Amino acid sequence: MRGVRLWPIYRFNKKSIDHTSDDELVQNGNHLVDVTQPQFTWRAVVVGLLFGTVLCFSNLWFGLQSGWISMMSLQASLVGFAVFKALERVLSIPFGPAENVILQTTAVATATMPLAGGFVGILPALKMLDSDEANGARTELNFGQLCAWGMALTFFGVFFAVPLRRQMVIKEKLRFPSGTATAQMISVLHKRPDPTLDEEPTAQSSGIQINGNEGDSSEDGGVRMRRQESTAAVESIGSNDIDNTSSAQLENISAASAKADSVDDVQWAVKLVLLCVSFLMSGGYALLAHFFPAISALPIFGSYLSEKWAWNLMPSLSYAGQGIIMGLPTCIWMLTGAVAGWGILSPLAKTEGWAPGPVTDWKTGSRGWILWVSLAVMIAESMISLGIVAFKEIHALYHRLRHYRRIVTSTDNDTPHQIQDLDMHASASNQDLDEVDSRFLVPSWITWGGLVVSTCICMGIVKALFDVPVYDTLIAVALALPLAVLGVRALGETDLNPVSGIGKVSQVVFAGVMPGNLVGNLIAGGIAEAGAQQAGDLMQDLKTGHLLSASPRAQFAGQMIGSVFSVFITAGAYLLYSKVYAIPGPQFPVPTAQVWLDMARLVNGHPLPPHVWPFIIGFALLFVVLPIGAALLNSAAFSEPVCRRLAIKQATLQRWWPSGIAFAMGIYNAPNFTLMRAIGAIFVSISSELLVARSKRIQKASSGTEMSGLQETLIRRRLGILAIIMASGFVLGEGTFSFFILLSQAFA
Numbered sequence: 001m002r003g004v005r006l007w008p009i010y011r012f013n014k015k016s017i018d019h020t021s022d023d024e025l026v027q028n029g030n031h032l033v034d035v036t037q038p039q040f041t042w043r044a045v046v047v048g049l050l051f052g053t054v055l056c057f058s059n060l061w062f063g064l065q066s067g068w069i070s071m072m073s074l075q076a077s078l079v080g081f082a083v084f085k086a087l088e089r090v091l092s093i094p095f096g097p098a099e100n101v102i103l104q105t106t107a108v109a110t111a112t113m114p115l116a117g118g119f120v121g122i123l124p125a126l127k128m129l130d131s132d133e134a135n136g137a138r139t140e141l142n143f144g145q146l147c148a149w150g151m152a153l154t155f156f157g158v159f160f161a162v163p164l165r166r167q168m169v170i171k172e173k174l175r176f177p178s179g180t181a182t183a184q185m186i187s188v189l190h191k192r193p194d195p196t197l198d199e200e201p202t203a204q205s206s207g208i209q210i211n212g213n214e215g216d217s218s219e220d221g222g223v224r225m226r227r228q229e230s231t232a233a234v235e236s237i238g239s240n241d242i243d244n245t246s247s248a249q250l251e252n253i254s255a256a257s258a259k260a261d262s263v264d265d266v267q268w269a270v271k272l273v274l275l276c277v278s279f280l281m282s283g284g285y286a287l288l289a290h291f292f293p294a295i296s297a298l299p300i301f302g303s304y305l306s307e308k309w310a311w312n313l314m315p316s317l318s319y320a321g322q323g324i325i326m327g328l329p330t331c332i333w334m335l336t337g338a339v340a341g342w343g344i345l346s347p348l349a350k351t352e353g354w355a356p357g358p359v360t361d362w363k364t365g366s367r368g369w370i371l372w373v374s375l376a377v378m379i380a381e382s383m384i385s386l387g388i389v390a391f392k393e394i395h396a397l398y399h400r401l402r403h404y405r406r407i408v409t410s411t412d413n414d415t416p417h418q419i420q421d422l423d424m425h426a427s428a429s430n431q432d433l434d435e436v437d438s439r440f441l442v443p444s445w446i447t448w449g450g451l452v453v454s455t456c457i458c459m460g461i462v463k464a465l466f467d468v469p470v471y472d473t474l475i476a477v478a479l480a481l482p483l484a485v486l487g488v489r490a491l492g493e494t495d496l497n498p499v500s501g502i503g504k505v506s507q508v509v510f511a512g513v514m515p516g517n518l519v520g521n522l523i524a525g526g527i528a529e530a531g532a533q534q535a536g537d538l539m540q541d542l543k544t545g546h547l548l549s550a551s552p553r554a555q556f557a558g559q560m561i562g563s564v565f566s567v568f569i570t571a572g573a574y575l576l577y578s579k580v581y582a583i584p585g586p587q588f589p590v591p592t593a594q595v596w597l598d599m600a601r602l603v604n605g606h607p608l609p610p611h612v613w614p615f616i617i618g619f620a621l622l623f624v625v626l627p628i629g630a631a632l633l634n635s636a637a638f639s640e641p642v643c644r645r646l647a648i649k650q651a652t653l654q655r656w657w658p659s660g661i662a663f664a665m666g667i668y669n670a671p672n673f674t675l676m677r678a679i680g681a682i683f684v685s686i687s688s689e690l691l692v693a694r695s696k697r698i699q700k701a702s703s704g705t706e707m708s709g710l711q712e713t714l715i716r717r718r719l720g721i722l723a724i725i726m727a728s729g730f731v732l733g734e735g736t737f738s739f740f741i742l743l744s745q746a747f748a
Helices: 042-066 073-086 097-111 122-127 143-154 156-171 177-189 229-238 247-259 268-291 303-309 317-326 328-351 366-408 415-433 444-466 470-494 499-513 518-547 552-580 591-603 613-632 636-646 650-655 660-668 671-703 709-746
Strands: 025-028 031-034
Touching: 042 073, 042 097, 042 317, 042 552, 042 709, 073 097, 073 177, 073 268, 073 518, 073 709, 097 177, 097 518, 097 552, 122 518, 122 591, 143 156, 143 444, 143 518, 143 552, 156 444, 156 470, 156 518, 156 552, 177 518, 177 709, 268 317, 268 709, 303 328, 317 328, 317 671, 317 709, 328 366, 328 660, 328 671, 366 470, 366 499, 366 591, 366 613, 366 660, 444 470, 444 518, 470 499, 470 518, 499 518, 499 591, 518 552, 518 591, 552 709, 591 660, 613 660, 636 650, 671 709
Parallel strands: none
Antiparallel strands: 025 031
């Protein structure tokens, strides 16, 4: 029996769902697509849209507050599974892993529109332009114009990501840590073997290894650190035990996981209670903060530091949840940035008279002065990241061409046979790369036709809204696409998508293309960032789908549905926020908008604040050296003697290596945002170690034997899942309750 088909996404054979025979699998090359379970269902799409909408509201709230945007693919798969777990008695067809892939793809596409559409960066920056800087251009948009703007940026990055999948996911098998972690989580939830055990990468991950590797992540809006939340919470709890486990041990873990209910013997009722309790606790704080605003800025360091230097604590559980998701190393480096920026540089600039205004003022205060240091750090690290990736691409291409030229120009009698063998090998390799039947792939005419049409839509809408010439928009899209390739490759290797640096590169280029046009400069940066961010998010999802034998065509459909739906949701929510709150204002300082605006002013000839140049150069040089050192850590010849000398494991050193983006976020965010993130990460890390130690004592007391490494790993993974559930409830609770508070104020 066939299920519903979407040009056609899958064939669904309802019989024998639990027992798959060879003729119930579609194979081309060496990869299988299971047709005994649906690859695309509207129930998965609807739940993905609903959860993605909640995430979208939360992302818009936190993005406007502190620049933090989360992809939350792992949380989407968890919540989606929990929903269908509760409904399993009334489902005629069980909820399967392929459906979960579609659900989280749709949810992520819906959730990340606040960043992809520039709602937490570009659009507020346009509003902040002075009248002479705007030069008569439109800087505020109504609902219809916001929707049109979202449509202009939504599609071309998605279409461009589809052909990249073949090279980066199939051929090179780049790790895409967040996508891989999400696939592992889905396999655990659905009691399947670890999908990564059978994959042998042909290209080792290299480049800049970001500490902890989550998203999300991290994420930031406009300078989002794309180290995804999918792995940081588990890593912060599990340390490096899983990373340093051998392949044989991993197979034992997988087998033991199946026997132990897939490493998740905590009842789902307990997990749902944990999610609901954490959600309500965080929502309760949102209500208290609304009626008693004073609790949002507790002067825990004394009234002097609070009133004079803005050192307060905001006891928000949502920010504690963000810290858990980001991971301990990232939060520590954010805290380091806060101490350097707000504890050292800000008092220095104020006392020396370089920033005489109020500390928190963007224009005359030390907050605006230290922002330039933060911007220098972000640009330096992002540019070096892109440079390393570009160098490796050029180096690999050079060696391939050199090898082929040596064969062609050889006078050896075997040369014709070598060329023939080379061609046959390439042909066979290409056949092997067609890992699924063509019915499950996005047709080329849709990919390239969609890219052309979406580019034309972008040019027309940008021309109508901002009077930017169509050829300038075409240049912006053409520049965005190769930069997106570099960003996606960096994401696949390091879990960091340097969208901030990509946007800044576009701003630098357009300072020459459109000199003096700040509106056009911001638009060009937004186009570049949107392309890289959309392509990167979809590639993470495609990696998840590849590991779990999901249909790429079904994922593409889910991505498009989620993106279009989110345009209208985000536009409406943004208008509500603008109606009720001042943006920028005390509640929503939109720091990433200020970053965009300062960069646009700088490249168009505006002067820097006094005496900031030496600090910009010093910090930029530091964060040029650190990424290069991180890249060298992936080389055994360099890392092994260093690790031996320091008596530290390579994975541990990579995990704790300084993160420039995290350091910069600590500077441009006020300390109250950073402190609670660090508290959340530290609390969970200490708690997990105490629980593991307690489990060891109990086992030794009861059985007289020491806990094995396998048992400890399973315990840490269970704790990691529980920590993610709790953190998700914290993040979603305040974001959701705050949005309902917004609705009550808007329609009062």
